[in-house]
Amino acid sequence: MNYVKGVNQDQPWYEVNEAGTVLGGGTSLAVNTGEWRIMIPAWHEKNCIQCLLCFPVCADSSIPVKDEKRGEFDFTHCKGCGVCYKVCPTFRKTDAEKAITFEKEDK
Ligand code: SF4
Numbered sequence: 001m002n003y004v005k006g007v008n009q010d011q012p013w014y015e016v017n018e019a020g021t022v023l024g025g026g027t028s029l030a031v032n033t034g035e036w037r038i039m040i041p042a043w044h045e046k047n048c049i050q051c052l053l054c055f056p057v058c059a060d061s062s063i064p065v066k067d068e069k070r071g072e073f074d075f076t077h078c079k080g081c082g083v084c085y086k087v088c089p090t091f092r093k094t095d096a097e098k099a100i101t102f103e104k105e106d107k
């Protein structure tokens with residue numbers, strides 16, 4: 001899926017898509033927003049009670065749910081905002097007891 005005309009240094013301005021042009025639906029999947037991340041969540045399944053409170057708060061739909069259970073983060077799209085970490089009921093527990101921990105990402 002590529003809705004952007006090949007943008008490169010040799011391309012004249014009049015061949016670039018006009019700013020704000022909506023070229024199609026579902027394009028967010030094609031953007032690797034995970035590259036923007038500086039903080040990263042980690043899911044610890046053994047501490048997860050599957051309450052699914054984290055799933056609806058993720059603005060990037062980066063917490064997949066199947067058969068009423070969450071799965072591993074989609075790190076291609078997770079921006080590392082930390083909202084899932086804050087909403088998790090294990091937030092006030094020790095790191096060893098948390099279902100989600102959150103730390104600076106090594107790149
Ligand atoms: S850190 Fe933010 S973007 Fe990443 S999974 Fe959690 S809520 Fe979604």
Ligand code: SF4
Nearest residue numbers: 048049051052054088
């Ligand atoms: S909010 Fe925490 S305990 Fe609930 S499903 Fe998400 S990771 Fe698991």
